Amino acid sequence: MLTCKQVSNTLSEEDYEKLSPLRKCLLKLHVKLCIFCGTFNRQVMDNQDMCRHFMAHEESSPNQAALDEDKKDELKALLAAHSTGVKED
């Protein structure tokens, strides 16, 4: 059986979804039953879930921020100059 400190330390170090099935099971059981750390650590796990979903959403949705056109032109010129330099090497 895990202690509260072990559960909190584990959640500080790792995403609970990435734990081995046994460790994940023991951790979730402790969090479900413990009257001391359960509520707090459930919110830590909620936050991990939220970040995971956010990152999945980032990958799958269209870009909202865009480079300025001036900056794009500047980058294109820079990359062209560097690419040419590489080819000549």
Next chain:
Amino acid sequence: MAELSHPKVEIAQPDTWVDRYGNYLFAYAMSRLRNREAASDCVQDTFLAGIKSLDRFDGSRDIKFWLRGIMHNKIVDQIRKSIKENKVNIDNEDEALLESFWFRYSGIATTNPEPWQFNPRKAYDNTEFWDVFKTCIDQVKEPARQAFVLRMLEDLKTEEVCKVMDITPNYLWVLLHRARQQLKVALEQKWTGKDVK
């Protein structure tokens, strides 16, 4: 059974990168750094580093993800640079938290945190929620925001974050706790009322 090798994907040439990946990488950098100039610099540094090491790219996946991997390092470098300019210092309230009974006994801040005013899981399929989420992360005060970005969004290990920010693991715990608190309060303020229960 014969092992399948990864099929090689066509490698987009550097002269196409700005149009193909510029906005993608810029959006990623903006969400982490919250500063257009820093994000643009990151994109530039990423592309230049990509050209320099293109001969080491094996073509086993879309080059977009390889460039994103380079950008991850550039983002960490930007945050490290920003921290050097504004050194992180623990304050009295944070020290008190680390000395508290519950932290020393259970590694937690309180046995009784405020419950969520809405069920965030119900909002995960709503694109508008993630726009609000991004806005709320932007509002988290530094250095808690930087700690949150490095640990929770860039998935750096505790030791790595502590090295970048020049802080102890215990203080990282405090910063992440502060970030979670501020994020929760901000999400509840901005989202409550929009959620369909």
